[in-house]
Amino acid sequence: MTKVDSDFTADIIGLQVAEHGPDARVVTVTGEVDTLTAPRLSSFLTTQLAAARVVVVDLDGVEFLGSAGLSALFEANELAVREHRALRLVCHSRIANRALEATALREHFTFADTVPEAVKDPL
Amino acid sequence: MRPHGMLLRSEGDSGGPCSRKRRVHPYRRRGPITVTYVERDRSTPDSGTRPAAPSREGSSRERLVLVLELRTAASTNVIPTIRTVAADLAARADFDLDAIDDLRMAVDDLCAMVVRIAADKTGLRCAFTVRPERIEVDVEIDIADPLPTGSFGWRVLECLTDGVSVLSLPAGSEGHDRVCITVVKQAVRAQRP
Numbered sequence: 487m488t489k490v491d492s493d494f495t496a497d498i499i500g501l502q503v504a505e506h507g508p509d510a511r512v513v514t515v516t517g518e519v520d521t522l523t524a525p526r527l528s529s530f531l532t533t534q535l536a537a538a539r540v541v542v543v544d545l546d547g548v549e550f551l552g553s554a555g556l557s558a559l560f561e562a563n564e565l566a567v568r569e570h571r572a573l574r575l576v577c578h579s580r581i582a583n584r585a586l587e588a589t590a591l592r593e594h595f596t597f598a599d600t601v602p603e604a605v606k607d608p609l
Numbered sequence: 610m611r612p613h614g615m616l617l618r619s620e621g622d623s624g625g626p627c628s629r630k631r632r633v634h635p636y637r638r639r640g641p642i643t644v645t646y647v648e649r650d651r652s653t654p655d656s657g658t659r660p661a662a663p664s665r666e667g668s669s670r671e672r673l674v675l676v677l678e679l680r681t682a683a684s685t686n687v688i689p690t691i692r693t694v695a696a697d698l699a700a701r702a703d704f705d706l707d708a709i710d711d712l713r714m715a716v717d718d719l720c721a722m723v724v725r726i727a728a729d730k731t732g733l734r735c736a737f738t739v740r741p742e743r744i745e746v747d748v749e750i751d752i753a754d755p756l757p758t759g760s761f762g763w764r765v766l767e768c769l770t771d772g773v774s775v776l777s778l779p780a781g782s783e784g785h786d787r788v789c790i791t792v793v794k795q796a797v798r799a800q801r802p
Binding site: 521552553554580581584585 | 769
């Protein structure tokens with residue numbers, strides 16, 4: 487992938503992180519998570535999981551979640567399990583929920599209703 | 610609902626995650642796509658289907674079959690446009706919200722899958738046939754590797770649609786295999802009074 491392309495995907499997916507104390511981070515994902523943008527999500531989550539014990543992924547602003555995006559989330563979850571970290575999803579995006587349901591991946595993830603709730607729980 | 614799930618942040622826009630500008634998708638700036646749009650009467654001979662019976666209240670809309678064909682380079686950059694077209698056609702055809710989302714995701718999945726194994730310099734042909742009760746999507750492409758019909762992505766494709774079929778076509782350019790994959794999605798129409 488060329489440099490131009492990686493800059494250009496920044497228009498499609500939004501990734502922001504906020505620290506909640508020393509142990510928890512909240513990643514807010516907005517926009518479209520597809521073949522082109524999923525690698526950004528993947529590396530972003532890997533970085534956060536290396537830095538914090540609890541990583542909350544807020545998917546409320548997700549407007550598209552394709553197979554590649556689901557794989558990125560799934561792999562981040564696997565990584566969290568291996569490293570004894572917690573990956574928690576907050577998801578009220580209808581499109582993202584539909585994708586998780588249609589692929590029967592929902593059961594693999596831990597969900598919380600709200601971000602404060604997800605952050606509050608100890609590991 | 611917003612059929613185009615699009616987010617654009619302009620250059621240097623440091624606004625919050627939800628700041629939205631004019632809704633021109635950045636992907637649109639990439640690569641030409643040729644579009645052919647045909648509207649034809651359903652009673653036109655059509656691969657073995659019988660002419661539509663003139664129903665009592667058969668509006669002209671009911672009898673129409675819309676065919677939209679996109680021809681483009683086999684590039685990941687065009688996939689968002691193609692999936693958006695799919696979702697938009699389904700929304701206009703009054704599909705229910707889950708069916709629209711499923712079709713959007715299925716088309717994305719299918720295009721991403723074939724572009725990954727596409728032969729060099731091949732074009733991608735994607736045709737949507739919109740019938741009152743279902744949409745058929747044909748994706749035609751020269752491939753350099755076999756279709757991953759046993760993969761997770763393929764299973765997802767089967768879950769999301771009401772039928773997936775593969776047709777081998779006479780060999781494509783430079784001896785590559787040419788395939789046409791057809792997926793069918795039923796409208797599962799929303800409840801109406």
